[in-house]
Amino acid sequence: MSYTSQQWRLQSRPHGAPKPENFLWDEQSVREPRDGEVLLRTRYLSLDPYMRGRMSDAESYAKPVEVGDVMVGATVSEVLESRSPDFEPGQTVLGYGGWQTFSTERASTLRALDPDEAPVTTALGVLGMPGFTAYAGLLAIGNPQPGETVAVAAATGPVGSAVGQIAKLKGCRTVGIAGGPEKVAYLEELGFDAALDHRSGDLVEQLRSAAPGGIDVYFENVGGAVFEAILPRLNTFARVPVCGLAASYNATELPEGPDRAPALMGLVLRKSLTLRGFIQNEFVPTMFEDFLRDMGAWVREGKIQYREDITAGLDRAPEVFTSMLDGGNFGKTIIEVSG
Template sequence: MTDIAPNTRVLLASRPHGEPTSDNFTIESGPIPTPGEGEVLLRTIYLSLDPYMRGRMSAAKSYAAPFEVGEPMQGGIVAEVVESRADSLRPGDVVLAYGGWQTYGVAVASHVRKLDPAQAPVSTALGVLGMPGFTAYAGLLEIGKPQPGETVVVAAAAGPVGSAVGQIARIKGARAVGIAGGAAKVAWLEELGFDVALDHRSPTFADDLKAAVPDGIDVYFENVGGHVWDAVLPRLNTYARVPVCGLVAHYNETEPPAGPDRSVRLMTSILTKGLTVRGFIQTEFVKTHQAAFQADAAGWLRDGSLRHREDVVEGLEHAPAALIGLLKGKNFGKLLVQVGPDPTR
């Protein structure tokens, strides 16, 4: 296979302390791997960047094993089959897979899913029709359980999870309030049909939220934590549901936040209001909700009731800087790295 260019890989060079920096990554070139029986050689087209990656750069115990120092970073990819040693796939097929931050990789054929470019752009398998969209769908409907006329508030609403949460809430007849950072993101949420869009960077944010939810909050989909959560907690109604998907405001912290212990305030609210606060990882719902999500989301995408936005960075070498920016809220929509040409476009 001498006609294939060298394999570029982005490795975790060291574990970050606080915010990741470029020093935590290294880029190297290596040989093209060779697929074994039942495997396929994949050329990466798109690489997904997601907030959970920060947690896996740490050695702290979590729901998934940490990335290994000296090994490639990992993530969801859309890739083209270059060589196949499996009957189910052939060269030229485009698949959804989980792999390294690298130009080429090998995967077990039964562990990837063939994509149909005629149904939707293949990049959507990493966003609105992929893990972020499914996270929104399962977390909101299984834990949030929004009812017609209720108020659903979602943080990081301009991201791939948050934007889907708000739109699905509207589809289900609820009132959607989105919280994002900056005027451009707020304007986009209004374009998507959110009933209210708020800028958490505004000095009047807490008062703005109070005015936006005169009847309180029935469902709060938590992606952020920090000062957004502080403003939301007093507005939660009795029996409000809080699906906890992420806490990106705290991912780079190296010590507990300054100030008094607020756990008593939280526990008092849980007790007196009968709140349901439920953390979740989307994988727990795959068996029960994946098929319904694929059918529903594909239909909503086709009829225009579910819209999405992609933020595409060109070049694998820019993945570290893009991930660092993601953790600071610099992305606008689903963040992807285009590693190589997309043959479907």
């Protein structure tokens, strides 16, 4: 049986925030699977901030999407046809089909999902890449100790919310930073010891009250003004896992003002700070099995809560993606492509 895939392709590289004209809606016949491959129908598509970087041809840790290619992204899909002994039609799998309704992928790149263990969408969030990013970055780099204070920006997102809850399970005081009263209220619901609104205009004062003894671990998702407010509160030997810099993803030029690098490096030296950037896949060989065991148990036992922001319709992916980059999402951003 032949299939036609509806797709979003990269039509041009954005300058600043992505715009509708940067995306192209297309339809293509789906290639039949060869030996070792499976044909998939996309059920859910993950939208993540890293995709903005892949739209650019600037030097990065991953190859950019070429102009004209289908936009990349993790997907939960149904197996329609299989030329692999590892999968059979009807199974649900985690893959990397991108922004399209059907895909043909190598079986070796897929992971089977059990809908009876957890909702399959969690493979794109709390039990997938974002959850593992939080788990590995916090534990391997942050190394939180009982009684320490852990702060995290973008704290209602899929990474930040997991960071705060894991830190709480490790016996830490947790400070979450988010934008707007509704998100602050959600942080309180999750059990953060302090929930701060970076849009209130007085984040420095809020941090002084929320972390009077300073901050031992700051999980960086944002950069920009939030990072500048955090810096003076970092304790000696504080650790800063650098996961993302969302505040600058759409920047087209350097910020105005003096060069702040000397002051930052001076603080790193005086306080013996550890700033460590990371990409989650570097920890997969050593930590992923532990993550699946630990996070799976914490979710089943209700110790880790999560929120998903699901929008129906692949046609809405560009607008939802652009809104997410501007903080318009509330939880893990997912597109429901088919039921």
